Amino acid sequence: xxxxxxxxxxxxxxxxxxxxxxxxxxxxxxxxxxxxxxxxxxxxxxxxxxxxxxxxxxxxxxxxxxxxxxxxxxxxxxxxxxxxxxxxxxxxxxxxxxxxxxxxxxxxxxxxxxxxxxxxxxxxxxxxxxxxxxxxxxxxxxxxxxxxxxxxxxxxxxxxxxxxxxxxxxxxxxxxxxxxxxxxxxxxxxxxxxxxxxxxxxxxxxxxxxxxxxxxxxxxx
Amino acid sequence: xxxxxxxxxxxxxxxxxxxxxxxxxxxxxxxxxxxxxxxxxxxxxxxxxxxxxxxxxxxxxxxxxxxxxxxxxxxxxxxxxxxxxxxxxxxxxxxxxxxxxxxxxxxxxxx
Numbered sequence: 001x002x003x004x005x006x007x008x009x010x011x012x013x014x015x016x017x018x019x020x021x022x023x024x025x026x027x028x029x030x031x032x033x034x035x036x037x038x039x040x041x042x043x044x045x046x047x048x049x050x051x052x053x054x055x056x057x058x059x060x061x062x063x064x065x066x067x068x069x070x071x072x073x074x075x076x077x078x079x080x081x082x083x084x085x086x087x088x089x090x091x092x093x094x095x096x097x098x099x100x101x102x103x104x105x106x107x108x109x110x111x112x113x114x115x116x117x118x119x120x121x122x123x124x125x126x127x128x129x130x131x132x133x134x135x136x137x138x139x140x141x142x143x144x145x146x147x148x149x150x151x152x153x154x155x156x157x158x159x160x161x162x163x164x165x166x167x168x169x170x171x172x173x174x175x176x177x178x179x180x181x182x183x184x185x186x187x188x189x190x191x192x193x194x195x196x197x198x199x200x201x202x203x204x205x206x207x208x209x210x211x212x213x214x215x216x217x218x219x220x221x
Numbered sequence: 222x223x224x225x226x227x228x229x230x231x232x233x234x235x236x237x238x239x240x241x242x243x244x245x246x247x248x249x250x251x252x253x254x255x256x257x258x259x260x261x262x263x264x265x266x267x268x269x270x271x272x273x274x275x276x277x278x279x280x281x282x283x284x285x286x287x288x289x290x291x292x293x294x295x296x297x298x299x300x301x302x303x304x305x306x307x308x309x310x311x312x313x314x315x316x317x318x319x320x321x322x323x324x325x326x327x328x329x330x331x332x
Contacts, residue, residue, distance in 0.1 A: 028331075032324070053331040055324040061317055069321045073328055167317065 002026045002100060003079035007066030008087035009034045016043040021093035022085065023051045025100070028077055030070045031087070035060030040087075053077070063150075064164055064171035071159060083153040090194045091151035099153045102187045110154045110179055110186040114146035115193040128207045135211055136173065139218045142180045145188055147173050158184050170210055177217060222269070229268025236261045 004026045008015050015031065023029050029049075033041045033056045044054045055069055067084065074082050081103055085091040091113070099111045117126070129148055136142045150172050154162070162178040164171050179186070222230075237258060244254040267274065267290070274286035283289050 053328070055328070057320050057324055059316075059320060061320055065317050065321070068317075069324050072321065072325060073331075076325075076328060077332065167313070 001028065001077060001079050002081045002083065003074045003077055004029045004083045004085065004096070005032070005067060005070035005074060006030070006085055006087050007032045007034055007063050007070060008036065008040050009060060009063075009066075010036045010038045010040060011087040012036070012039040012043050014089040015040050015087045016047060018085070018087055018089055018091075018093065019044060019052060020047060020049065022083075022096060023049055025093060025096040026083060027051070028053055028079075030055065030073045030077075032066040032070045032073075033057065034062070034066040062167035062171075063169055064174075065167040067171055068163070071163070074156070075159075080156050081153060082156060082159065085151045091149075092191065092194070095151070095189065095191055098189055102189065103153055103155060106187065107185070108187045109158050109184040111152060111189055112144055112146070112176065112186060113149050113151035113189050113191045114144070115149055116190050117193070124204055128204065132173070132207065132210060132214075135214055136177070139214055140177055140180065142177065144176055144180075147176050149191070151191060154179075158182070166213075169206055170213055173210065173214065174217065226268050226271070230265055233261050233265035233268060236264070 002025075004019075004022045006015075006019060006022070006029065008031060011018075019029050019031055029051050030053045031044050033044075033054065035057045041054060041056055044052055053073060055073060057066065057069065070084075071082065081100060083096055083099060085093070085096075095113065099113070102108050102111045129146065133145070133147055136144070136147055152172075152175075158179065161182050161184075162175055164174040164178065166174045240249065240254060240257045240261065243249040244251070249257070271286045274289050278284070278286050278289045281289060281292075283292075
């Protein structure tokens, strides 16, 4: 069984279309409404799609916590492959079949997507991504091209080894670091860059905190 | 009485008063009231009689009682920060556990 896990926080504008499109390529779609104050959940309910599993956090706990809930749900469904993607439309669902193909037919244990470098990417984001990838490369000898991209997939068997502790946006980095520390096989797929909202996601302040957190992980992991 | 001693006395009395109000509002228990009242009384006593710290400052090789108070206060703040950090981390974990269980409570309908 292939399951998509989509954490969402105030994504009423895009959640419906993202989940509707993803549902074409997977067996179930687990949506975790992480304490949204808009119509995120209602948009899912209104679709009446039998593939959807809607879970609701009564308060906002953060992306990492939402993904943990999603993982628990995927376990209960007996998922063999989990595909993680964002609810804001930055990750195009039509790439899901390519991701699944890498996992099934090329016997990889994970697929990480990386965003194509394009002029429309904000300069701060380009610099931030470069700095974070470079730091990860130096501290952890990790060579993923885009550690902050949340579009990725894993075989369920590796998930217990990479369960993350971070509850917020750093989950992507922590997941990748834990995965690499176990030497599992993986591949990377290029995806287009889409930015819908400049004021969501990782900010420059988060980036600075992340650099400090990576030093802490270097000691702990 | 030096102005700083007067300030210490006023702060101590205010703190005692606030502690008592919290007790009356049932936000502190009797044991908390007794402990905190004792702390504020000691604070007032030291403010009015700073010379009682002379033996402490001599043993610690400090030149002034104020230095001993500052160092002691810093150590207390560090200890309180550490305690808060541990408690906050535990609470965060427990909150997530409850919210996750609530979210998954009716999950069987999807199986």
